[in-house]
Amino acid sequence: MDIDAFVTAHRPVWDRLDHLVKHRSSLTGAEVDELVDLYQRVATHLSIVRSSSGDAMLTGRLSALVARARSAVTGAHTPAWRELVRFFTVSFPVVAYRARWWWAATAVATIVLGWVIGAWVAKNPEVQAAIGSQDTITQLVEHDFADYYSENPAASFAGHVWLNNAWVAAQMIIFSVLLGLPIPYALYSNAANVGIGGGLMASRDKLDIFFGLITPHGLLELTAVFLAAAVGMRLGWTVIDPGPRRRVEALAEQGRAVMSVTLGLVVVLFVSGLIEAFVTPSGLPTWARIGIGVLAEAAFLAYVIVYGRRALRENETGDLERAPDVAPTA
Incomplete structure (x- = not known):
């Protein structure tokens, strides 16, 4: 040749x-x-x-x-570490940020409901009697509530708490399959449990102990639950109001967003579990324990706002890139 x-x-x-x-x-x-x-x-x-x-x-x-x-x-294969970085700097925060109003409304409504139930329990002896006997309430207030955080080794307790919290958040995600309809009831049950516990503690002048123990981990934990509930209910609303897209396309996009939040909350709830296991029962002063919880909460919210807002400005949705079921809509 x-x-x-x-x-x-x-x-x-x-x-x-x-x-x-x-x-x-x-x-x-x-x-x-x-x-x-x-x-x-x-x-x-x-x-x-x-x-x-x-x-x-x-x-x-x-x-x-x-x-x-x-x-x-x-097409070149994207390295796994880049996908991981993109998930935590774009996908998860932008989905959380886009759901911020649902998230905030869920948090405010649940917290107000918890306060109302707590005040009702604290001010009504007949309600307390319906919950349990005087001896049972005394045992709970004086011993059981505080002992719960220190009766098991910290490492195993952290694992238990993480699984329990993950299950609560997972329930919100699972309920999204039912268009989010059961989520308000699940939030009510959670608010009622916290409100009853706080009301019983308040009735015996132990509210300082209640907030001293629940605040360090509770801020981040409840924030995660509220976020899971918000995206789940938003999924249900997407069926009612899909916007300019076809209903199937909007539902698919929001469904993938729910999955992004699920994966991200695994990490958030893991951090919350570590705080509950190692900080809440520690010998640190109450102000220090609460301070750690506040810092963790502030760091998470700042992370969502900074990275989520940036991703939203770049027209990111947190959805899969070039998702196969997305089509132009006039």
């Missing part, structure tokens, strides 16, 4: 393929088709050169060109 004639005849094809590969991010549909066609032709040229010529330089050049074209055609 006349190698010089071969190169002269096919060099325009190689140069054109090289140009398309370098500008692959801005190709038109016709140019993408051309890229695929030229990739196949140059791969054939490489096979011919390898079998008919000993020109190592030409073989190397064509091999590199074919490899880059193959990457452009098939």
Whole structure:
């Protein structure tokens, strides 16, 4: 084979393929088709050169060109660490930030309900009697409530708390499959449990102990539960009001957003569990324990606001890139 004639005849094809590969991010549909066609032709040229010529330089050049074209055609695999970084700097915070009004409304409504129930229990002895006997309430207030945080080894208690909190948040996510309809009742049950405990402690002038023990971990823990509930109810609302998109597309996008929140809250609740296991029962002064909880809460909210707002400005949704079920809608 006349190698010089071969190169002269096919060099325009190689140069054109090289140009398309370098500008692959801005190709038109016709140019993408051309890229695929030229990739196949140059791969054939490489096979011919390898079998008919000993020109190592030409073989190397064509091999590199074919490899880059193959990457452009098939798509390069994104390293797992980049996907992880993107998840925690874009996907999770932007989904949480986009649900901020649902999140805030859920938190305010649940907290107010908990306060109302707590005040009702604290001011009504007949309500307390319906909850339990005087001896039972005394045992709870004087011993059981505080002992709960220190009766087990910290490490195993952290694992137990993490699983329990994850299950509470998971319930909110599971209920989203039912369009979020059971979520308000689940929030009511949670608010009632906290309110009853606080009301009983307040009735015996132990409210300082109640907040001293529940605040360090409770701030972050409840924030996570409120977020899970918010995105779950938002999923249900998407069915009612999908906006300009088709209802199936909107539901699919919001469903994937719910999954992003689920994965992110695994980490948030793990941190909350560590605080509950190692900080809440520690010998630190009450102000120090509460301070740690406040710092953890502030750090999480700042993280969501900073990264979520930035991602939203860049038109990120937290959804999968190039999701297959998304289509243009007029």
